[in-house]
Amino acid sequence: MLEDRTAAASPASWPAAYPDGYAVVDVETTGLARDDRIVSAAVYQLDARGRVEDTWYTMVNPRRDPGPVWIHGLTSEVLADAPLFEDVAEEFARRLDGRVLVAHNAAFDWSMIAREYARARAEAPVRQRLCTIALSKELRLPLPNHKLESLAAHYGVVQRQAHHALDDARVLAEAFRPSLHLAAEARLRLPLLACQPLTEWSDGPAAVRSATVGYQPDRRHGGPANWRPSRRRPACPYPNPGRYEPGKQLIQGMRVAFSGDTSVDRELLEDRATEAGLHVATSLSRLTSLLVTNDPDSYTSKTVKARQFGTPVVDEAVFIQLLSHVVPADATR
DSSP: OOOOOTTSSOTTTSOTTSOSEEEEEEEEESOSSTTOOEEEEEEEEEETTSOEEEEEEEEOOOSSOOOOHHHHOOOHHHHTTSOOHHHHHHHHHHHHTTSEEEETTHHHHHHHHHHHHHHTTOOOOOOEEEEHHHHHHHHTOOOSSSOHHHHHHHTTOOOSSTTOHHHHHHHHHHHHHHHHHHHHHTTOOOOEEEOOOOSOOOOOOSSOOTTSTTOOOOGGGTOOTTOOOOSOOOOOOSOOOOOOOTTSOOBTTOEEEEESOOSSOHHHHHHHHHHTTOEEESSOOTTOOEEEESOTTSOOHHHHHHHHHTOOEEOHHHHHHHHTTOBOGGGGO
């Protein structure tokens, strides 16, 4: 760490309304869709001041292809003997109970966790979450983008194994602690959001799905070890229904462009958008329905054109939420 801010806020100045404890979480998954599954999870339990109390890690057998192995490194063979989620759900819940869930792009991690608990006919004991991207914005940290490695570099935290749930959780815990103390010094209201349990989910087909993002062939049957999806995507089969209207849902055929860095792998976001029936555009024009960016005030060519054309803009977390409920094209006719 470049600077230890854990002692910056005195006991007398610590905001009384701040939570009593945190569960810093990272999950690695088979993808971004509602039927995708967790393949590994890690929790760092922190006290009210952000000091580490305990750590926990588990792999999870998703009972389907492991998805983007080139990202998380967990193959079907590695996960074959891992416990099922329902086997670790109780222990996972004990690590979360009574704490604020902290994650980098917390909307994504929470949605994946909540769906796993819904499938297990259970409920995660989490009532609030805190996104470290949102906290960084509130603190106005001078970050070049919203990737975890940028937040880590800002505080001098060394990342040893990116996209390994335990190391990502460690890095986030170490970066969250000084952010928490900066917030306490400034008497900043933490950007806490409610965690609503899910009552519906999608399991999707249990068999191998060659058309889905990140399909990893079984190497025992001759599949290449470093397979990854082709970047050449099929043409969108739906006509562009026009611009996205804020507060409403995405519609199949909408033309979506991305700008800047994302906390979730960009290729996964683009693949998920394609699967949902959206047109992923490499440039922005007057026909673009929506721009996804975590830096709307930047001066990239896409953000500048979006301001000129009045193109709607949302950040990554909002876009992931919108992807869960894309309206079929035929429903609008």
